[in-house]
Amino acid sequence: MTTIDRTLAPDFKAIDNITLIRPEHKKLDNGCNIYCFNSGDQELVRIEWIFCNLRFNVNKPLLNMAVNTMLTEGTTTLTAAQIADKVDFYGAFLQVDYGYEYSQVTLYSLNKHLHHTLPVIVDILTNSTFPEKELETFKRNQQQKLQVSLQKNDIVGRRNFNKAIYGDTIYGVGASFDNYKALQRDELIAHYREQYQPSNCTIVIAGKIEPGTLTLINDTFDKNWTNGNTPADITQPEIVPAKELFYLTEKADALQSAIRIGRPIVNRNHPDFQPLQVLNTVLGGYFGSRLMANIREDKGYTYGIGSGLGSFKQGGSFSIATEVGADVCKAALAEVEKEINILKTELIPDEELSLVRNYMLGSLLGSLENVFSHADKFKSIYFAGLDYDYYDRYAATVKSVGAARLQELANQYLNFDEFYKVIVGKY
Amino acid sequence: MVKFNRFTLDNGLRVIVHEDNTTPMAVLNILYDVGARDEDPGQTGFAHLFEHLMFGGSVNIPSYDEPLQRVGGENNAFTSNDITNYYITLPSANIETAFWLESDRMLSLAFSEKSLEVQRNVVIEEFKQRYLNQPYGDVWLKLRPLVYKEHSYRWATIGKTIKHIEDAKIEDVKAFFKKHYNPQNAIMVVGGNITTEEVKQLSEKWFGSIPAGEKYTRNLPQEPEQHEERRETVTAKVPLNDVYIAFQMGARLDDDYYPVELLSDILSRGHSSRLYRSLVQDKQIFSEVHAYITSSLDKGMFVLEGKPLENISIEQAEAALWEELEKVKDTEIPADELTKVQNKTESTMVFSEMSLLDKAMNLASFELLGDADLLNQETAKYLAVTAAQIKQAANKIFRKDNSSTLIYLAEQAEIMSESAFSELEN
Numbered sequence: 034m035t036t037i038d039r040t041l042a043p044d045f046k047a048i049d050n051i052t053l054i055r056p057e058h059k060k061l062d063n064g065c066n067i068y069c070f071n072s073g074d075q076e077l078v079r080i081e082w083i084f085c086n087l088r089f090n091v092n093k094p095l096l097n098m099a100v101n102t103m104l105t106e107g108t109t110t111l112t113a114a115q116i117a118d119k120v121d122f123y124g125a126f127l128q129v130d131y132g133y134e135y136s137q138v139t140l141y142s143l144n145k146h147l148h149h150t151l152p153v154i155v156d157i158l159t160n161s162t163f164p165e166k167e168l169e170t171f172k173r174n175q176q177q178k179l180q181v182s183l184q185k186n187d188i189v190g191r192r193n194f195n196k197a198i199y200g201d202t203i204y205g206v207g208a209s210f211d212n213y214k215a216l217q218r219d220e221l222i223a224h225y226r227e228q229y230q231p232s233n234c235t236i237v238i239a240g241k242i243e244p245g246t247l248t249l250i251n252d253t254f255d256k257n258w259t260n261g262n263t264p265a266d267i268t269q270p271e272i273v274p275a276k277e278l279f280y281l282t283e284k285a286d287a288l289q290s291a292i293r294i295g296r297p298i299v300n301r302n303h304p305d306f307q308p309l310q311v312l313n314t315v316l317g318g319y320f321g322s323r324l325m326a327n328i329r330e331d332k333g334y335t336y337g338i339g340s341g342l343g344s345f346k347q348g349g350s351f352s353i354a355t356e357v358g359a360d361v362c363k364a365a366l367a368e369v370e371k372e373i374n375i376l377k378t379e380l381i382p383d384e385e386l387s388l389v390r391n392y393m394l395g396s397l398l399g400s401l402e403n404v405f406s407h408a409d410k411f412k413s414i415y416f417a418g419l420d421y422d423y424y425d426r427y428a429a430t431v432k433s434v435g436a437a438r439l440q441e442l443a444n445q446y447l448n449f450d451e452f453y454k455v456i457v458g459k460y
Numbered sequence: 461m462v463k464f465n466r467f468t469l470d471n472g473l474r475v476i477v478h479e480d481n482t483t484p485m486a487v488l489n490i491l492y493d494v495g496a497r498d499e500d501p502g503q504t505g506f507a508h509l510f511e512h513l514m515f516g517g518s519v520n521i522p523s524y525d526e527p528l529q530r531v532g533g534e535n536n537a538f539t540s541n542d543i544t545n546y547y548i549t550l551p552s553a554n555i556e557t558a559f560w561l562e563s564d565r566m567l568s569l570a571f572s573e574k575s576l577e578v579q580r581n582v583v584i585e586e587f588k589q590r591y592l593n594q595p596y597g598d599v600w601l602k603l604r605p606l607v608y609k610e611h612s613y614r615w616a617t618i619g620k621t622i623k624h625i626e627d628a629k630i631e632d633v634k635a636f637f638k639k640h641y642n643p644q645n646a647i648m649v650v651g652g653n654i655t656t657e658e659v660k661q662l663s664e665k666w667f668g669s670i671p672a673g674e675k676y677t678r679n680l681p682q683e684p685e686q687h688e689e690r691r692e693t694v695t696a697k698v699p700l701n702d703v704y705i706a707f708q709m710g711a712r713l714d715d716d717y718y719p720v721e722l723l724s725d726i727l728s729r730g731h732s733s734r735l736y737r738s739l740v741q742d743k744q745i746f747s748e749v750h751a752y753i754t755s756s757l758d759k760g761m762f763v764l765e766g767k768p769l770e771n772i773s774i775e776q777a778e779a780a781l782w783e784e785l786e787k788v789k790d791t792e793i794p795a796d797e798l799t800k801v802q803n804k805t806e807s808t809m810v811f812s813e814m815s816l817l818d819k820a821m822n823l824a825s826f827e828l829l830g831d832a833d834l835l836n837q838e839t840a841k842y843l844a845v846t847a848a849q850i851k852q853a854a855n856k857i858f859r860k861d862n863s864s865t866l867i868y869l870a871e872q873a874e875i876m877s878e879s880a881f882s883e884l885e886n
Contacts, residue, residue, distance in 0.1 A: 037665065039520035039564050043556035045531040074482070075810050105731065113741065117732035122800045124807030143807050170741065177747035177767060180699035184595040286697070288588045320534075321525045333581025336589050356589050388530045395532020399485050399549050403814045 048394040053424060054407040056237075059247075061255040064232035068411065069247070070239040072404040076144045078240030079405055080250075082158065083137040083412070085267040087228050089203040095212050096224045097203070099171070101136040103221065104129050104229075106167040108160040113167055116153060125150045133204050134346055135416065136228065144243055151253050158229050159258060163221045172213045179208055186284065186291035186457040187356055193280045194293040194455040198350060200273040231258050233265040235415075239408035272297070272347055275453075282457040290362040290458025294369070295352030298446060301344040301417050305442060307430040309342060309351075312439045312447075314389050315381055316340050316372060317353055319396075321388070323372050324353065332368065334361045344417070351446065359459040366454075376443040380436040393431045397424075461836055462819050464649075465656040466827075469663060471672040472644035476823050476832050477659045478651035480816060486552035486652030487817050490562055491824040493647070494640035495542040496619075497612040497680060497758065505619020508539040509583050509628055510636055514546065516575030518565035531557045539617050542757045543828065549817060552653035556662060563666035566646065569637060576630055583625050587618050595698040596868060606690050606864040607706045607761055611683035642673025647827045651820040683708065683759045690864040695871055700747075700767050702868040703777050707762040707857045712755055713829060718841050719849040720753060720857065724762065725801040726793060726850070727751040727784065732800065734784055735766075745772050745780045757829075762857055774867055785858040792847040805842045 056068035086097040105127065106113045120127040123146035128139040138157065142150045182188045192207065199205030236254070238246070274297055299305050310318075317324040317340025324338045338355035357365040381389075400406055414423045465477045499506045514537065515524045528535055533550030548558045591597045600616040608614035619625055648667075650659045686708050710716050728735050728751035739745045749766035764785075768777035812818045826834040 037669075039560070039567070042521075042527050042530075043554075043560050045554040045557055046551070048532055048551055048553075073814070075813055077807070077810060114732065114737055117730060117737075118800070121730050121732040121804055122796070124803035124805075126807075126811075141807075141811065143810065167741075170744065173769065174740070174747040177700055177769070181595055181767075184697075184699050186593065288593045289585070319529065321529050329582055330578060333578045334585065336582055336586035356585075356593070358585055358588070388526060391532045392529040392534075395529075395551055396534065398532065398551055399534060402483065402485070402816060405814065 047391065048398055051394070051398055051401070051424070051428060053401070053410055053421065054404065055421060056408070056411055061231065061251065063255055063258055063260060065234045065236060065254065065258070067236045067238065067250065068408075068415070069242055070237075070404050070408045070411070071242040072407070073241050076241055078142060078144060078147070078238055078242060078246065079408070080140045080142070080154075081137050081237045081408075082139075082154065083135050083235045083237065084228050084233050085265060086131070086134055086136055086203065087224060088266045088268050089206075089270060091201040091206055091270075093212075093215070093220065094203070094206045095208055095216060096220060097136055097228070098131050099216055100163075100221050100225045100228065101129050101131040103163050103167065103171055104138060104157050104161050106171070107162050107164045108156045109162055110160060111153070111156055116157070119153050120150060123149045127153070144241065144246065147246060147249060151249060155253050155257055161225060161229075163218050163225070165218055168216065168218055168221070172216055175208070176210050176213050179210065179213070186287065186289065187354070189282055190291035190293040190354070190455050190457045193282065193457070194295070194352065194453060197275045197277070197280060197453045197455065198295070198297050200275060202270055202272050202347075204272065204345060226261055227263060227265050230260045230265065232260050233267065237408050237412060239404045269347060278451070278453050280453075280455045281460050283460070284458050287359050287458035289356045290359050290456055290460065291354075291356050292362065292366065292454075292456055293352055293354045294366075294452045294454045295340075295350060296446075296452050298342065298349045298351040300346070300349035301413075301423075302419065305446075306342070306344065306349065307427050308434045308438060308442055309446065311389060311393065311431060311434050312376065312442055313340055313342050313351065314393055315385065315439070316376060319389075319392055321392075323375075324369065327372060328355065328357070328365055328368050332361075332364075334358055334365045334368075346417070362456065362458065362460050370449045373443070373447050373449045376447060377440065380440055383436070386436055386439075390431050394428065397428070462813060462823065464823055464832055466832065467660060469643065469668055471668070471670055473663070473667050473670075474647045474827060475659065475663050476647070476649045476827060477654070477656045478649065478819055478823060479655060480651060480819075481653050483652055483816055484551060485549055485816065486555045486558070486650065486654050487547060487549050487820040488555070488558040488562060489545065489547040489649045489651075489817070489820040489824050490566075491647045491649075491828060492544045492546075492641060493645045493828060494544055494676070495540050496615065496617045497541050498640065498676075498678065499612060499615070501612070501615075502624070503628070503632065504615040504621075504624045505583070505617070506624070506628065506632070506636060507544055508617050508619070509579065509625055510633065511537050511539045511544050511546075512579040512583055513569065513575060513633060514565055516572055516579060517570035518561075519568035519570060521561065521564050522570065524561055524565065528557060528561060533557065541613055541617055543825075545821065545824065547817060547821070555650070555654055555658075559662045559666040562648075563670065566641060566643065566667065567670050569633075571630055571634055573630060576628065576633060580625055580628060583618075584622055587622050587625065591616075591618055595696075596702055599704065599866070599868075602692060602694065603704055603706055603763075603864065603866050606692055606866060607708060608683050610681045611758060612680055613683070613756065613758065638673070639676055643667065643670055644672055644675050647824045649820040649824045649827075651816055651823075680758065686862050686864075689860050691867075692865075693867040693869060695869045698868050698870050700770075701774060701777075701870050702767050703765065703774060703781070704866040705764045705778070705781060706864045706866070707859075707862050709753060709760045709762045709857050711759055712757050716849065716853045716856070719845045719853040720762065721755075722798070722801050722805070722842065722845050723788065723850050723854055724751045724753050725804065726788070726797060727764075729801065729804065734787075735764075735781075738784060739766065739780055743780060744769060745777055749781075774869075778865065785854070788851065788854040789858055792851050795847070798845070798847050798850070802843050802845070806839050809839050
């Protein structure tokens with residue numbers, strides 16, 4: 034056997050082309066848009082019904098969430114138990130999920146059972162009743178969960194941080210015990226009627242779509258599903274961040290302190306967003322990032338630290354989050370500040386930047402695991418009002434943005450003194 | 461159906477190849493047949509600490525992560541009571557980098573003192589973050605020693621105490637490596653847009669020259685059958701009371717594994733399950749309730765957990781759980797209900813084939829059980845289970861004298877009135 038030199042890394046290839054599957058589009062007569070991604074070998078599909086959230090009301094912050102979560106709790110023809118039974122019997126998975134901007138219903142089903150599982154979805158979307166008893170159970174159980182959440186430092190940190198940078202909007206305000214107690218069935222029903230109508234719905238189908246599937250969807254969701262009299266109000270109140278930058282919640286017996294710092298920032302639609310993604314990756318966006326290398330791998334202050342960019346319709350956020358030993362909270366913050374300042378005063382070395390470029394392109398490629406991931410990529414741009422050019426620009430930016438430009442961005446956006454800082458534990 | 465090819469190198473390394481040209485990516489997964497169960501009782505948490513040290517540089521390559529990230533790859537690892545598993549995903553064109561990195565750390569680590577010191581601290585922070593600084597975080601530290609008296613499953617993967625991690629020495633690290641990290645104790649799965657020929661050639665090139673090492677023969681004290689009811693009550697800074705009831709059950713390869721797993725589905729999988737419907741929806745005893753099994757290679761645990769509502773006493777909560785257990789002991793599951801959990805399992809198997817990494821990990825796990833092809837026989841085994849077998853298994857497991865009950869009582873904590881706002885928990 035020939036001896037090999039194990040100190041030398043094998044040759045590697047840069048990633049140059051990333052091919053995304055693009056959907057076929059059709060629009061139903063009732064105004065609902067359908068996007069189809071037909072690919073894959075397994076005889077199954079994922080179907081998502083996605084609805085914009087209604088305008089946020091700070092006095093009733095839970096309506097979007099409560100309506101979505103309770104969709105599976107009963108209709109005029111099926112009880113919660115019957116809904117669960119039907120879905121489970123056919124080996125399907127039914128999920129309801131809500132986010133800041135959208136609420137959705139997702140069905141994972143084997144193709145052979147779709148004609149049994151789809152009617153359940155129609156029923157949920159058109160005939161949900163939000164029964165009083167189930168609502169009481171929901172209110173009570175959610176309050177119990179909230180009690181547990183409020184004991185977790187990282188969760189309290191995130192709540193305080195979001196409140197500070199997003200103010201009285203759906204991004205900033207969430208549940209209090211009183212909000213749960215105040216939920217009323219008639220308000221849920223009114224909200225449901227307005228939000229869950231076809232003109233406010235986008236259907237995304239991914240998987241091995243058989244010829245009959247689309248006809249089935251068409252028959253099930255066009256003819257039997259009509260719009261109400263009032264279109265959904267999906268405008269949102271303006272974000273007004275807090276003036277105060279520093280928030281400390283002291284916990285006398287904390288072993289660790291949760292830290293979350295950052296600021297509002299541009300969103301995906303702004304030309305600076307993609308180069309900022311590169312800058313963020315260098316700082317705290319991957320395992321080999323500067324924050325991880327310094328604060329975990331060199332100092333051993335934490336199990337993990339990371340930074341991230343969030344992008345929403347109305348804006349974006351930059352944040353750094355970690356949980357550190359309570360005795361090293363100030364020391365960890367000082368190291369974070371140091372790393373930020375290095376980004377502002379020194380150019381990122383070529384070797385590090387080329388590593389980050391390759392890593393980010395590899396991540397993009399790796400995130401396209403199956404047809405579901407292609408659909409997810411589509412949703413990110415579609416709902417932000419962007420085109421597939423976005424991903425071409427992303428790849429080009431990752432490959433070419435220069436160290437000088439990144440330093441400029443660091444100076445423009447990352448000023449430690451202007452960051453919101455939230456600590457839960459000991460400081 | 462997950463197709464694969466298989467070969468073994470002269471040094472004993474088992475290699476499985478799963479060709480999947482629908483992706484531009486590749487996965488290299490290495491399972492080492494060592495877990496927390498192989499630790500010395502005086503040095504617990506070591507398998508997991510060691511997993512961290514595997515990223516601290518190997519004999520010829522000072523940094524593990526950096527060269528991988530440079531070729532667009534990502535990696536991670538986990539340690540359980542049974543195994544330690546490492547995986548890389550990267551563009552398939554760069555698969556050789558994964559061979560280079562994984563073979564060098566199988567050959568030998570750098571054994572750096574600095575790396576040991578830092579990873580000791582990191583793991584201690586992990587201990588605090590996940591087990592001590594969380595409500596109910598220490599449940600496994602308490603429940604395991606209640607269920608196991610002899611077997612090394614009596615400690616959690618993180619270890620019994622932070623002290624054991626603080627005390628780890630570089631000599632211990634070297635000895636652990638020599639004992640467990642050699643080709644004979646490993647199973648490698650390479651999947652994705654690669655060919656078997658290519659994998660054979662790269663495996664020979666990078667792993668072929670690694671010495672076979674000594675074969676580790678596992679000889680663990682087995683857990684005797686339990687014949688007395690066990691119970692522990694703790695008062696803790698938790699917001700709500702919590703009830704855990706754990707039972708000893710069979711090992712992963714025992715015949716009744718499949719009926720028992722379906723039994724846990726019947727009790728607790730999804731909103732059509734018995735515990736949810738009866739105890740959360742109808743009788744309103746719990747705000748949440750779960751049942752699950754640990755799927756351990758040696759004697760496992762069947763665990764019930766529920767957080768009772770505030771107006772429900774611990775006694776009522778326990779009685780309600782037992783009432784449901786008595787039902788599955790007394791009466792066979794109706795045919796429809798059995799078909800339901802079988803269908804769910806079948807479609808779960810199909811959905812898991814959507815993920816390359818899941819397929820690779822599954823092949824490795826089943827090869828450890830004796831044959832990677834067992835993966836493709838799983839569905840049939842679940843579909844063959846009868847209601848009579850489930851009833852029999854329930855009677856065998858759900859006995860008072862086979863139970864270990866752990867109760868968390870909530871210390872009256874301060875009311876968090878200032879928290880009038882929040883983010884919705886996703």
